[in-house]
Amino acid sequence: MDGVEKAAQPVHPPSMTHHDHDNDHHDHGHGHHHDHDREHSELSEVALRVRALETILTQKGLVDAAALDAIVETYETKIGPRNGARVVARAWADPAYLARLRDNATAAIAELGYGGRQGEHMQIVENTPDTHNMVVCTLCSCYPWPVLGLPPVWYKSAPYRSRAVIDPRGVLKDFGVTLPETMRIRVWDSTAEMRYLVLPMRPAGTEGWSEEQLAHLVTRDSMIGTGLPLTPGASA
Amino acid sequence: MTAMQDILPDLPCDAEGPIFAEPWQAQAFAMTVALHKAGLFTWPEWADALSHAIKHAQAEGDPDHGDTYYHHWLRALESLIIAKCVADEALLHALRDAWDRAADATPHGQPIVLENDPQRAFV
Known part of the structure; x- marks a missing residue:
């Protein structure tokens, strides 16, 4: 796994690189190499730096372990793209809700109980038969957490961040999406202040479907604009 | 399509698997959220620090394919802690x-x- 190899060589601040972890165990004098020494524990370079931060922040009363655990649990179990899918499904099923979503997306999303961090200033961008929307953050990884959770790896990668703007059609092709040449593609660059949620077009053949049924068709990528919703046949 | 979604439909994870690959990533993430909540920095300040850390890593040769994201995140957090004089x-x-x-x-x-x-x- 390429990623694991890279993770083993973290990008440390230059001042922290002098400390070569591999040398730590050479002074014990038991005549065996550290690789075979399983008697004591070891933390990775990044784990050590994280513990250093946590220690100082806890001592200063800025964080506490229980609060950190609660944050992690929330993001691991309660916040994710299923939330956004419910917003989209409601917009498809309820014209009055769609009007509120267009008017004030932050408030309309909050109606469903989703809000807070990184969702303070939401705007929906609606796909139409003429226009397809795609969202990127060219500078870092701004992303609407309350409705989509934390961003996928590719969203945070340099190739996506740069290519989405330069060659959106090519990026879509990589995602397996081919749009008619006549369709306009608009790319929205997220910022720390403004987050976008793509409202895909409701798939044909879903007349009379419940919101819950519709929500199953809404994929994460369709709300970023790198995908389209599933079609009734594909999901049933 | 996504097996995990089929098995655990209530979990918000996606086809790419767990949200945090290792515990330290979750801790670094949670500390940032907690410090922002405590008012140590604004979110634009955070985004600026993160963006700076990403550029710095790229300049050092990181291909930045997303897998080193939390390394950038950690570095940004350290830089803000130092900038805000919480620790040197x-x-x-x-x-x-x-x-x-x-x-x-x-x-x-x-x-x-x-x-x-x-x-x-x-x-």
């Missing part, structure tokens, strides 16, 4: 070394606590 680099460094000694002194399988650092003096 020397203190972060000393604590990092203390944790390293503590891990070294902890028998395998037991929880690593800072008290295990044989040179524990400054905490």
Whole structure:
């Protein structure tokens, strides 16, 4: 796994690189190499730096372990793209809700109980038969957490961040999406202040479907604009 | 389509698997969220620090394919902690070394606590 190899060589601040972890165990004098020494524990370079931060922040009363655990649990179990899918499904099923979503997306999303961090200033961008929307953050990884959770790896990668703007059609092709040449593609660059949620077009053949049924068709990528919703046949 | 979604439909994870690949990533993430909530920095300040850390890593040769994202995140967090005078680099460094000694002194399988650092003096 390429990623694991890279993770083993973290990008440390230059001042922290002098400390070569591999040398730590050479002074014990038991005549065996550290690789075979399983008697004591070891933390990775990044784990050590994280513990250093946590220690100082806890001592200063800025964080506490229980609060950190609660944050992690929330993001691991309660916040994710299923939330956004419910917003989209409601917009498809309820014209009055769609009007509120267009008017004030932050408030309309909050109606469903989703809000807070990184969702303070939401705007929906609606796909139409003429226009397809795609969202990127060219500078870092701004992303609407309350409705989509934390961003996928590719969203945070340099190739996506740069290519989405330069060659959106090519990026879509990589995602397996081919749009008619006549369709306009608009790319929205997220910022720390403004987050976008793509409202895909409701798939044909879903007349009379419940919101819950519709929500199953809404994929994460369709709300970023790198995908389209599933079609009734594909999901049933 | 996504097996995980089929098996655990209530979990918000996606086809790419768990949200955090390793515990330290979750901790670094949670500390940032907690510090923002505590008012230590604004979110635009955070985004600026993160963007700066990403550019710095790219300049150092990181291909930045998304898998080193939390390394950038950690570096941004360290830089803000230092910029906001919560700690200086020397203190972060000393604590990092203390944790390293503590891990070294902890028998395998037991929880690593800072008290295990044989040179524990400054905490």
